Amino acid sequence: MDMNVPTRTLDFDHAKFPPLRNTLLLDSVQGRPLSRFPVWAMRQAGRYLEEFKASREGVPFFDFCHMPEKCCEVTLQPIRRFDFDASIIFSDIIVLPQVMGMEVELLPKVGPSFTTPLETEADLDGLVTELGDSLDKVYDAIFLTRHRLNGVVPLIGFTGGPWTLATYMIEGSSPGKCTKTKQWVFQRPDAFRRLIDMLAELIATHLANQITAGAQLVQVFESNLGELASEEFEEFILPALLRIAESVKQKHPSVPTAIFPRGCHFCFEALAKSKFDVISVDWTHQLKDVRARVGEQVTLQGNLEPCALYGPDELIRARTEKMLAQAGSTRHIANLGWGMLPDHDPEKLQVFVEAVHAFEIK
Amino acid sequence: MDMNVPTRTLDFDHAKFPPLRNTLLLDSVQGRPLSRFPVWAMRQAGRYLEEFKASREGVPFFDFCHMPEKCCEVTLQPIRRFDFDASIIFSDIIVLPQVMGMEVELLPKVGPSFTTPLETEADLDGLVTELGDSLDKVYDAIFLTRHRLNGVVPLIGFTGGPWTLATYMIEGSSPGKCTKTKQWVFQRPDAFRRLIDMLAELIATHLANQITAGAQLVQVFESNLGELASEEFEEFILPALLRIAESVKQKHPSVPTAIFPRGCHFCFEALAKSKFDVISVDWTHQLKDVRARVGEQVTLQGNLEPCALYGPDELIRARTEKMLAQAGSTRHIANLGWGMLPDHDPEKLQVFVEAVHAFEIK
Numbered sequence: 001m002d003m004n005v006p007t008r009t010l011d012f013d014h015a016k017f018p019p020l021r022n023t024l025l026l027d028s029v030q031g032r033p034l035s036r037f038p039v040w041a042m043r044q045a046g047r048y049l050e051e052f053k054a055s056r057e058g059v060p061f062f063d064f065c066h067m068p069e070k071c072c073e074v075t076l077q078p079i080r081r082f083d084f085d086a087s088i089i090f091s092d093i094i095v096l097p098q099v100m101g102m103e104v105e106l107l108p109k110v111g112p113s114f115t116t117p118l119e120t121e122a123d124l125d126g127l128v129t130e131l132g133d134s135l136d137k138v139y140d141a142i143f144l145t146r147h148r149l150n151g152v153v154p155l156i157g158f159t160g161g162p163w164t165l166a167t168y169m170i171e172g173s174s175p176g177k178c179t180k181t182k183q184w185v186f187q188r189p190d191a192f193r194r195l196i197d198m199l200a201e202l203i204a205t206h207l208a209n210q211i212t213a214g215a216q217l218v219q220v221f222e223s224n225l226g227e228l229a230s231e232e233f234e235e236f237i238l239p240a241l242l243r244i245a246e247s248v249k250q251k252h253p254s255v256p257t258a259i260f261p262r263g264c265h266f267c268f269e270a271l272a273k274s275k276f277d278v279i280s281v282d283w284t285h286q287l288k289d290v291r292a293r294v295g296e297q298v299t300l301q302g303n304l305e306p307c308a309l310y311g312p313d314e315l316i317r318a319r320t321e322k323m324l325a326q327a328g329s330t331r332h333i334a335n336l337g338w339g340m341l342p343d344h345d346p347e348k349l350q351v352f353v354e355a356v357h358a359f360e361i362k
Numbered sequence: 363m364d365m366n367v368p369t370r371t372l373d374f375d376h377a378k379f380p381p382l383r384n385t386l387l388l389d390s391v392q393g394r395p396l397s398r399f400p401v402w403a404m405r406q407a408g409r410y411l412e413e414f415k416a417s418r419e420g421v422p423f424f425d426f427c428h429m430p431e432k433c434c435e436v437t438l439q440p441i442r443r444f445d446f447d448a449s450i451i452f453s454d455i456i457v458l459p460q461v462m463g464m465e466v467e468l469l470p471k472v473g474p475s476f477t478t479p480l481e482t483e484a485d486l487d488g489l490v491t492e493l494g495d496s497l498d499k500v501y502d503a504i505f506l507t508r509h510r511l512n513g514v515v516p517l518i519g520f521t522g523g524p525w526t527l528a529t530y531m532i533e534g535s536s537p538g539k540c541t542k543t544k545q546w547v548f549q550r551p552d553a554f555r556r557l558i559d560m561l562a563e564l565i566a567t568h569l570a571n572q573i574t575a576g577a578q579l580v581q582v583f584e585s586n587l588g589e590l591a592s593e594e595f596e597e598f599i600l601p602a603l604l605r606i607a608e609s610v611k612q613k614h615p616s617v618p619t620a621i622f623p624r625g626c627h628f629c630f631e632a633l634a635k636s637k638f639d640v641i642s643v644d645w646t647h648q649l650k651d652v653r654a655r656v657g658e659q660v661t662l663q664g665n666l667e668p669c670a671l672y673g674p675d676e677l678i679r680a681r682t683e684k685m686l687a688q689a690g691s692t693r694h695i696a697n698l699g700w701g702m703l704p705d706h707d708p709e710k711l712q713v714f715v716e717a718v719h720a721f722e723i724k
Binding site (some may be wrong): 177179182183185186187226228229230231232263264265266283284285286289305307308310311312315319337341343 | 539547588591594645648672681703
């Protein structure tokens with residue numbers, strides 16, 4: 001570690017981190033007046049950046065996630081390139097299932113894949129339900145990055161949500177229609193609830209630990225929610241999400257929390273009543289419609305169609321302006337509606353960032 | 363062909379088909395009073411039925427779609443088993459891209475896959491844009507099935523929608539995030555519009571031909587719409603869908619048309635103003651919410667979560683009752699919110715059908 005970076009401890013005083021010099025993100029969440037909207041991009045540390053691919057080269061993906069210097073480096077790369085108002089720690093949602101004892105391999109053309117997906121309730125008995133020190137390197141990465149950022153922008157931590165992690169653990173890889181997971185839901189609801197409860201507790205702990213290590217906002221990625229009917233969302237997943245938000249808020253009342261319920265078009269009202277401070281909106285929604293449904297107390301984040309970055313600069317600017325014209329004057333964080341893609345051109349992301357900067361809040 | 367089945371001609375008088383004895387489906391679309399809701403199931407002819415697998419065995423899938431006797435047989439199988447109020451011709455959305463000259467293979471674990479997906483605008487020049495007699499066997503299957511059904515229930519024809527077909531033709535197989543298709547949308551909008559226009563014209567012709575051959579309702583399956591932002595839906599796809607509905611209605615004013623816009627939560631108002639008579643609703647919606655958005659003139663179809671059929675009988679009954687309690691007194695067709703799955707148990711579908719039958723319209 002750096003000579004300039006102190007040692008991470010569980011009672012490290014956050015006041016000792018370098019003072020935050022860009023408060024746009026936190027101002028927006030607090031509903032304070034903004035000179036302009038804060039902006040960052042989901043998966044801003046990713047394969048669309050040459051320097052990211054260079055850093056990743058030769059290191060197995062899941063080792064990489066436990067190498068603080070490397071995670072810090074790729075987290076900082078987009079901050080050096082773009083005038084972002086937030087960084088997000090490089091990690092992966094898969095680290096939690098790994099801690100629980102599930103073995104992952106990276107299959108070509110398939111992506112992360114569990115060698116032995118969950119099949120029966122008995123498989124739950126073998127899962128580890130305590131984090132112990134298994135994610136210490138992730139927290140070291142956050143601690144180190146918070147120092148290295150030197151207050152230029154705040155640092156975001158994250159995790160997968162309980163439904164999203166459960167679908168990966170049961171389907172084995174890319175979840176698609178989630179039909180195996182739904183067999184649990186409809187045939188073994190008690191076992192499924194047990195799995196969700198296990199995940200929710202680990203998720204809440206992992207988020208709180210990330211905050212202790214230095215994260216200044218934490219986000220839950222529920223990227224597969226679009227497969228769920230409202231009945232099952234309300235019965236199994238919403239209560240878990242509410243508990244996660246409450247648990248984190250109880251431990252860290254001053255740190256904002258965000259939820260990305262991708263594809264779940266019916267959940268906004270319920271999530272607006274939760275302890276989540278920020279709802280990240282996918283690209284299929286018009287912000288004004290979502291705002292009308294959630295009221296004024298929650299912060300919205302998003303939601304440019306990521307593939308609009310394939311388009312010409314004028315289109316990116318026009319779409320960004322259209323989006324921000326619906327965003328009110330505060331409690332909005334400009335972002336994409338989902339993550340950057342490997343074949344995106346960084347120049348196009350720059351056009352988006354500049355369009356957000358140029359937008360005048362009325 | 364049957365001795366009892368006359369020869370299909372392009373001016374065959376539909377009055378010569380056996381008279382329809384179950385008018386529930388058409389009554390519902392006309393908004394007439396119903397003794398009970400009509401019911402059928404998307405992909406009711408499918409691998410969940412042993413007799414279907416037996417019929418399919420040893421015949422290459424894409425040959426099968428052009429074998430009228432076999433298509434008729436598997437169309438009739440679910441009608442023999444269940445007390446359905448409609449049959450739907452066995453075919454595949456892939457037949458249209460095949461007619462256009464695209465070669466398809468069935469890959470294990472991947473499904474239908476185009477050997478040479480569309481890559482550049484020049485690839486459009488090579489596409490066939492006239493149906494000619496290439497789908498005559500599909501129409502023969504409809505004509506034959508309409509006779510064999512002998513008026514027991516009406517016969518539905520179908521096709522894929524322009525977006526869904528375009529995504530398969532560009533992505534090559536299971537479209538996922540549709541990122542290659544969106545590169546066309548954002549980088550080559552004129553070429554993409556040209557492709558959509560070609561598809562829309564073929565789709566409209568194919569639907570009209572199915573009606574001429576005997577189909578009593580036709581449905582457009584737009585199963586991948588959930589990936590589209592409203593801007594691109596409104597610019598590229600909605601106009602094509604409106605034209606399709608108008609074209610079919612102009613040729614066959616008395617035959618109802620249906621659209622299944624899966625995943626597209628924002629399109630109901632626009633589609634309710636179209637010439638489509640029926641909107642098929644996916645399982646993520648509550649029917650009362652959709653009804654409030656579309657008014658009283660359009661018929662809704664759906665929308666039980668297909669995976670609820672994994673559950674116990676009581677759950678299937680309760681969910682079906684909850685669904686139908688939101689369905690008003692007419693202009694509703696009970697169905698699943700998407701298709702039957704290969705690992706579904708036919709007994710559970712029976713529970714659903716009986717629950718619809720048992721439901722008393724107030």
